[in-house]
Amino acid sequence: MKVINFSEQNTVINQYMAELRDKSYQKNRALFRNNIARIGEMMAYELSKTLTYKPKTVTTPLGTIDIPLVKDELLLATVLRAGLPFHQGFLNVFDHAENAFVSAYRMYTNREHTEVGIHTEYMASPSVKGKTLVVVDPMLATGGSMAAAYEALVKTGKPHAVHICCVIAAPEGIEFLKKSLPEECTLWCAAIDPGMNENKYIVPGFGDCGDLCFGEKL
Structure with missing residues (x-):
């Protein structure tokens, strides 16, 4: 699996990440959601450089010109609910893409909340067969x-290529995906943090992304 970590580069994404992590900025949900979406837009732009293109002749009022356009059939898949603003950022760039939504959430399996299981409850997706699958969470x-989410999606067909996109990743999650997903997948991260605490939250991270975007849940 190829891993791309934008925190190793000097880009404006670092400014958005600093605001997302800052406790004072986190009080403004609109700003938090907007920064998640902006990171999605910039990540989508960088991802677009890896796609395949074919020329299309466009007619202007004064003539014609050949412009290379994306050839790949894109399918943007989102893990609910935290993935929604991130997904919107990608959709702002890939506005012709198809879309899929998966409800997959963690459940603690012991009283101490140190062991985690995953429950997949709902999916709405077209077939992924032959498409470039971009899963954002x-x-x-x-x-x-x-x-x-990936396992649920590929039940509808085999994708042409797979991109996994996240804002923050933990090394443990990266290693798990390397064992669980095809070797040719690409993982895109705005940052890779040192690890997780005993409750399986990324540290230093920025907390629960879904709660910070939309408010606390029961």
């Missing part, structure tokens, strides 16, 4: 929900 902690 802001947090890659254990990797369980991402792997569960």
Whole structure:
């Protein structure tokens, strides 16, 4: 699996990440959601450089010109609910893409909340057969929900290529995906943090992305 970590580069993504992590900025949900979406837009742009293109002749009022356009059939898949603003950022760039939604969430399996299981409850997706599958989920902690979403999606067909996109990843999640997903997958991360705490939250991370975007849940 190829891993691309944008925190190793000097880009404006680091500014958005600093705001996402800052406790004072996190009080503004609109700003938090907007920064998640902006990172999605920039990541989508960088991902677009790896796709295949074919020329299309466009007629202007004064003549014609050949412009290379994306050849890949794109399918953007999102893990609910935290993935929605991130997904919107990708959709702002790949506005002709098809879309899929998977409800996959973590469940603690012991009283101490140190062991995690993943439950997949719902999926709405077209066939992924022959398409470039882009699965977006802001947090890659254990990797369980991402792997569960991927397994649910590929039941509809074999994709042409697979890209996994997240805002923050933990090394444990990356290693899990390397064992669970095809070797030719590409993982895109805005940052890779040192690890997780005993409750399987990424540290330093920025907390629960879904709660910070939309409010706390029961």
